[in-house]
Amino acid sequence: MQLRHRLRLSSPLVSLFPSPISQPVCLPPRLAVGLGSPFARCRRPDCRIGYGPGERRYSVAVGSMESATEARDPAASVADGGSGAARLSLEELNWDHSFARELPGDPRTDTISRQVLHACYTKVSPSAEVENPELVAWSERTAELLDLDPKEFEQPDFPLIFSGALPLKGGLPYAQCYGGHQFGVWAGQLGDGRAITLGELLNSRGERWELQLKGAGKTPYSRFADGLAVLRSSIREFLCSEAMHGLGIPTTRALCLVTTGKLVNRDMFYDGNSKDEPGAIVCRVAQSFLRFGSYQIHASRGKEDLEIVRTLADYTIGQHFPHIEIMNKSDDLSFKVGGVGSSVVDLTSNKYAAWSVEVAERTASLVASWQGVGFTHGVLNTDNMSVLGLTIDYGPFGFLDAFDPSYTPNTTDLPGRRYCFANQPDIGLWNIGQFTLTLSSAKLISEEEANYAMERYGDKFMDEYQSIMTKKLGLSTYNKQLISNLLNNMAVDKVDYTNFFRLLSNVKADATTPKGELLIPLRAALLDIGPERKEAWTTWVQTYIEELVSSGIPDDERKAAMNSVNPKYVLRNYLCQSAIDAAEQGDYGEVRRLLKLVERPFDEQPGMEKYARLPPAWAYRPGVCMLSCSS
Ligand SMILES: Nc1ncnc2c1ncn2[C@@H]1O[C@H](COP(=O)(O)OP(=O)(O)OP(=O)(O)O)[C@@H](O)[C@H]1O
Numbered sequence: 001m002q003l004r005h006r007l008r009l010s011s012p013l014v015s016l017f018p019s020p021i022s023q024p025v026c027l028p029p030r031l032a033v034g035l036g037s038p039f040a041r042c043r044r045p046d047c048r049i050g051y052g053p054g055e056r057r058y059s060v061a062v063g064s065m066e067s068a069t070e071a072r073d074p075a076a077s078v079a080d081g082g083s084g085a086a087r088l089s090l091e092e093l094n095w096d097h098s099f100a101r102e103l104p105g106d107p108r109t110d111t112i113s114r115q116v117l118h119a120c121y122t123k124v125s126p127s128a129e130v131e132n133p134e135l136v137a138w139s140e141r142t143a144e145l146l147d148l149d150p151k152e153f154e155q156p157d158f159p160l161i162f163s164g165a166l167p168l169k170g171g172l173p174y175a176q177c178y179g180g181h182q183f184g185v186w187a188g189q190l191g192d193g194r195a196i197t198l199g200e201l202l203n204s205r206g207e208r209w210e211l212q213l214k215g216a217g218k219t220p221y222s223r224f225a226d227g228l229a230v231l232r233s234s235i236r237e238f239l240c241s242e243a244m245h246g247l248g249i250p251t252t253r254a255l256c257l258v259t260t261g262k263l264v265n266r267d268m269f270y271d272g273n274s275k276d277e278p279g280a281i282v283c284r285v286a287q288s289f290l291r292f293g294s295y296q297i298h299a300s301r302g303k304e305d306l307e308i309v310r311t312l313a314d315y316t317i318g319q320h321f322p323h324i325e326i327m328n329k330s331d332d333l334s335f336k337v338g339g340v341g342s343s344v345v346d347l348t349s350n351k352y353a354a355w356s357v358e359v360a361e362r363t364a365s366l367v368a369s370w371q372g373v374g375f376t377h378g379v380l381n382t383d384n385m386s387v388l389g390l391t392i393d394y395g396p397f398g399f400l401d402a403f404d405p406s407y408t409p410n411t412t413d414l415p416g417r418r419y420c421f422a423n424q425p426d427i428g429l430w431n432i433g434q435f436t437l438t439l440s441s442a443k444l445i446s447e448e449e450a451n452y453a454m455e456r457y458g459d460k461f462m463d464e465y466q467s468i469m470t471k472k473l474g475l476s477t478y479n480k481q482l483i484s485n486l487l488n489n490m491a492v493d494k495v496d497y498t499n500f501f502r503l504l505s506n507v508k509a510d511a512t513t514p515k516g517e518l519l520i521p522l523r524a525a526l527l528d529i530g531p532e533r534k535e536a537w538t539t540w541v542q543t544y545i546e547e548l549v550s551s552g553i554p555d556d557e558r559k560a561a562m563n564s565v566n567p568k569y570v571l572r573n574y575l576c577q578s579a580i581d582a583a584e585q586g587d588y589g590e591v592r593r594l595l596k597l598v599e600r601p602f603d604e605q606p607g608m609e610k611y612a613r614l615p616p617a618w619a620y621r622p623g624v625c626m627l628s629c630s631s
Contacts, residue, residue: 086204087149090161094147095170096202099210099288102315104308105174111218111227115189118305120294120312121174126164126196127217128228128281131261133159136235136588137595138256139242142285145253146211147203159258162283164196164216171199171211175219176289179297180383181434183418189297190383191221194229197289208287208319211255215281228264232580233631234280235591237394239579241284243571243598244391249369250362251391252286257591266631268623269411278584286390288320292435293383299438309442317355320388324354345452352444353452360432360457362389367428368464372472373570374400374497376421378410378627385431396627399570401615402494403487409573411626425461432457471565472501473544474558476551485540492536493529496614498570500525505562507541508555509548518542567601569611573627574619 088094099121106122116122135158140150152158160166167173175192182190196219198211214237215229234257244251260279267274290312298308317324327348347354366389370377377384378396386392398409405422413419419427436450445453466478473483490500506521518541519526519534526537548558571594579590597611618624 085144086147087151088147089149090152090155090158091169093170094202094204095172095199096208097172097200098208098319099176099197099200099315100172100174103312106177106220108220111220111222113218113223114220116177116191116220117301118308119177120298120308121176121197122220123172123174124196124219125167125173126213128164128215128260128279129262130160130163130165133163133165133258133261133281134588135159135162136231136257136259136280136583137238137591139238139254139595141242141245141599142253142255145203145207145285146201146209146255148255153256158256162213162256163258163260163281164213168198168211173198175221176294177221177297178291178293178383179300180291180293180381181296181431182381182383183413183416184430186300187381187383188300189221190293191297192219193222193225194219194227195284195289198283209285210288212284212286212289213281214284215260215279226264228260228279229281230264230266230277230631231259231280231583232277233395234282235580235583236397236576236631237284238282239576239591239594239598240394240397240571241282241391242595243601244375246599246601247369247373247567247570249373249375249391250366250389252284252289252386255283255285257282286386286388286392288316288386288388289392290316290320290387291383291392292385292387292431292438293381294387295438295442296382296434299441306442309438310444313352313355313439313442313444316387317351321355321358324351324358327351327354345449350445350449352439353446353449356436356439356445356449356453357456359387359389359435360453361460363428363432364457364460365389365464366391367424368461368468370424371421371465372468372565373567374403374421375570376400376407376409376419377424378408378413378419380419380424380427380431382431382434385428385435387435395631398573398627400497401572403490403497403500404494405487405491409627411622425465428461429454429457468565472504472562473547474505474551474553474562475547476553479547482540482543482547485543489533489536489540493526493533495525495529498567499612499614501566502563502568502612505559505566507544507548509545509551509553509558511545511549513545515542518545564602568604569597569601569608571598572615572619573624574615575611577619577624 100123103120104118106116106119109123111124111127135153138153143150143153157166161168173196175196177189177191180187180190194216195212195214196216198213200208200210202208215234216227218227238254238257241251241254245253258281260281262279263276264279265274266277295309295312298305298312345353347357363385370391376398377391378398379393384393396410396412398407400407400421406417406420408414408417408420410419417423432454436445436453439445440447440450469483470476470478473479489495490497500522503522503525508521515538518538522537522541529537551558553561575594579594582588582590597605597608
């Protein structure tokens with residue numbers, strides 16, 4: 001498959017620093033502005049995307065899109081703790097297996113690795129070997145999404161059920177078929193090679209949630225691998241799912257983590273030094289685990305399966321984007337949206353076009369929120385792009401410690417740094433390009449509509465990114481130069497991303513502050529800067545204070561607002577590693593403590609300050625801050 005509509009440019013952060021990306025990624029020019037100059041239009045002569053003055057921009061169909069936003073993360077609508085939700089036992093859960101009911105399934109149910117054609121899933125049951133499984137950690141917040149009584153975690157059978165050794169009553173296990181582009185190259189069929197969905201349920205608020213075991217044994221999609229997961233990677237996935245939710249970022253969730261009691265062989269650095277590690281299984285929860293690759297695989301199989309792309313798109317819109325169906329049926333012309341240049345894309349005439357725009361926008365918002373907290377996913381292949389705009393697949397991810405736009409936590413990504421922090425906005429668009437190409441090859445959207453969705457990605461990303469960075473600085477208007485200069489300074493001096501922004505709220509809007517005292521509030525983050533760099537920082541703080549003064553926001557009000565967007569605690573890789581080291585010795589206390597910590601990342605949490613410290617020297621050993629995909 002080839003991306004037909006290629007645009008061109010470099011991303012916001014990349015434009016500030018030498019670009020590490022090896023393949024040119026064609027993007028709407030607007031993305032180039034992240035921190036840089038305003039732009040006119042894509043430089044490719046035949047590209048019609050532009051954002052210059054006077055050009056029509058997408059005027060959001062407010063009613064529909066607003067409801068879309070609300071619908072995107074129902075988890076956020078559930079008051080954590082004490083929402084009055086129902087409390088059901090495992091036996092009482094309200095199952096409704098729409099995916100298996102409405103979509104074509106594989107007639108075979110064996111787990112022999114094979115190409116599964118003309119089907120979206122294969123019915124298979126968990127089969128990982130299990131011996132005295134133990135419950136390592138659990139999330140009461142996630143249980144609440146399901147209406148599951150937290151007392152159920154204490155049930156003696158709970159680890160057996162969530163390691164797959166006992167069936168979950170009412171469940172309907174299956175593995176999903178999907179494909180994907182890996183590192184920019186079409187990889188063909190991938191599919192749930194070690195994830196097995198237990199079923200879908202409806203909670204008392206009418207929300208649909210899918211439960212899935214990751215590491216539960218082989219499926220037809222396992223290819224040459226074992227279908228298993230190790231404790232190390234499962235702790236990372238469990239904790240980061242909940243940490244991202246704590247940060248307010250859309251994500252798949254985690255219900256629980258159990259050991260299998262069996263060892264799993266892994267070569268962590270692909271260097272021939274394999275070792276046995278404890279096996280484990282995470283129970284993940286999401287409204288859906290559909291990925292861009294879920295549609296790509298069927299489009300890639302030619303005529304016969306193109307109809308499945310449509311069936312799957314209909315299913316997705318019906319179950320997960322119902323507001324689009326409503327919008328489509330509406331006569332209200334305010335739902336119409338303007339396109340670019342002379343063309344107008346009418347999203348009411350084609351529900352698939354409206355859907356592709358929403359997927360593009362959700363993806364753009366998601367990537368912007370990652371940039372805001374310094375999260376680097378590490379493997380942004382199209383099989384790891386959720387169609388709901390959720391963060392999915394916590395493999396070799398990393399939060400920035402020292403600010404470095406070219407940071408990639410994934411050793412496999414090192415030569416090209418395709419998935420480094422600064423490239424994420426570009427890669428998000430590249431992936432949207434593949435997604436829209438899939439829909440256009442199935443004749444669900446036109447090329448013009450595909451281009452339009454990509455354009456919307458660019459606009460939405462910039463709007464969200466500018467808004468996030470403005471809030472991080474506690475300002476009311478976006479100041480491109482101020483942010484650009486700050487990130488440049490941070491990159492030069494390798495300043496800790498999280499701690500710097502947290503400290504920034506201590507700067508006072510006082511233009512009379514003596515020059516020699518300007519850096520005092522930021523001292524803890526700027527300890528390592530040399531005397532020759534003081535001037536650059538002092539100049540930046542002076543300009544920042546001028547902006548604060550002109551914003552007119554009182555210091556205490558601004559500090560509170562900034563502390564609600566700049567986390568005190570993020571799940572740094574070395575913190576994960578400490579929890580992993582202890583857990584591998586049978587002590588699960590640190591995993592549980594970290595869960596509590598990352599559930600409230602914006603709170604000071606007295607007594608927990610050590611978790612905000614910079615990585616110690618040992619964190620730079622291989623396998624802690626830099627990881628491979630081996631898990
Ligand atoms: N140990 C394994 N056994 C079988 N299949 C695997 C294994 N590890 C990865 N895969 C499969 O390889 C593909 C790419 O792997 P990737 O690391 O992106 O996924 P993952 O972490 O297993 O799953 P997910 O994307 O569901 O979180 C997927 O199809 C995945 O199911």
